[in-house]
Amino acid sequence: MAVIAGRVCVTVVLLVCVLGGQALDLLMGTxxxxxxxxxxxxxxxxxxYPNVTLCxxxxxxxxxxxxxxxxxxxxxxxxxxxxxxLIQPGSSSSDLISAxxxxxxxxxxxxxxxxxxxxxxxxxxxxxxxGRSSFHLSSFMLEDIVKPDPPVDVTVSPRDSKHLLVQWSxxxxxxxxxIFPLKYQIKYQRESRGIPRSYNLGPIESNKVVLKMKPGAYxxxxxxxxxxxxxxxxxxxxxxxxxxxxxx
Numbered sequence: 522m523a524v525i526a527g528r529v530c531v532t533v534v535l536l537v538c539v540l541g542g543q544a545l546d547l548l549m550g551t552x553x554x555x556x557x558x559x560x561x562x563x564x565x566x567x568x569x570y571p572n573v574t575l576c577x578x579x580x581x582x583x584x585x586x587x588x589x590x591x592x593x594x595x596x597x598x599x600x601x602x603x604x605x606x607l608i609q610p611g612s613s614s615s616d617l618i619s620a621x622x623x624x625x626x627x628x629x630x631x632x633x634x635x636x637x638x639x640x641x642x643x644x645x646x647x648x649x650x651x652g653r654s655s656f657h658l659s660s661f662m663l664e665d666i667v668k669p670d671p672p673v674d675v676t677v678s679p680r681d682s683k684h685l686l687v688q689w690s691x692x693x694x695x696x697x698x699x700i701f702p703l704k705y706q707i708k709y710q711r712e713s714r715g716i717p718r719s720y721n722l723g724p725i726e727s728n729k730v731v732l733k734m735k736p737g738a739y740x741x742x743x744x745x746x747x748x749x750x751x752x753x754x755x756x757x758x759x760x761x762x763x764x765x766x767x768x769x
Contacts, residue, residue: 560655561589561629561646567667569696570747574633574663576644579626580610588649591631596641596660605631605644636663667752669703669745670694672728677741677763680731685763688729689743692755702748708757712738724748736767 561578568575581587591605610627636642640662647656670692680686691703702724709732710717722730742757 561648561657563644563646563657563659565644565659565661565666567663567752568670568692568694570667570701570751571638571663572635573694573696574636574666576605576631576633576646576659577628578646578657579628581648589629590647590649591644593631593633593642593644595637596643599643603633605633607631638663664751667747669747669755671755671758672705672743672745673758675741675743675758675761677739677761679763679765682765682768683733685732685734685739685765686729687732687741687743689758690728692745695745703745704748706744706746706754707732707741708744709734709739709741712740712762734765736765738762738764 563576563578565574565576567573576591589607591607592602593605594600594602608630610629631644631646633642633644641660642662643658643660645656645658647654672689672692674688674690676688678686678688687707689705691698695701695703704724705722705728707720707722707730708717709720720730720732740760740762742760744754744757746752746754
């Protein structure tokens with residue numbers, strides 16, 4: 522829907538769609554007196570359930586300096602609104618967050634501490650400059666946006682001529698392993714050909730597994746997921762290569 526009066530244009534787009542495991546985009550719009558800033562493309566993630574929740578969006582590449590206002594509230598208590606703690610691209614806090622992110626964009630982050638479990642939240646991110654603005658309004662529940670950081674310190678070593686030992690450490694950002702354990706999935710494939718295969722593990726096996734493999738060069742990666750299947754698996758860890766020689 523668009524309304525034009527003189528040089529002022531108000532555009533509102535209503536999105537009604539439910540995507541399992543994703544934040545629900547409720548409303549996006551712009552209010553302009555000329556060229557408007559890009560509508561923030563906001564994505565939310567809980568990297569350490571339940572108290573490390575970040576909503577992030579890329580900094581637009583070719584716009585004047587933009588001021589952001591980010592607020593959030595419980596969906597059924599929208600009159601009680603809180604301001605996010607904003608983290609700018611290039612800050613020391615942003616560098617630590619971006620180190621675990623696969624995105625190449627310069628990202629703004631909105632940190633929301635101590636959110637409640639099993640509660641719908643609404644976040645409103647508004648980009649403002651020179652009297653112009655655009656906004657993104659989303660709804661999410663913590664349990665739907667859980668996504669740990671990838672496991673670290675992945676190593677693969679031969680046990681004998683037919684078996685490999687795969688070991689890793691849980692993501693250091695996952696703060697409550699004793700209360701909210703992680704489970705893991707291993708992906709491996711031949712370096713030059715072959716279909717990727719996976720091996721699912723629960724938390725009981727600790728952080729290692731022995732696999733029987735045929736001779737060849739392989740790439741191994743590991744991802745982490747909350748034990749009760751909340752949200753989604755982490756991004757894959759960096760690949761580790763190992764070659765099993767043929768025996769004579």
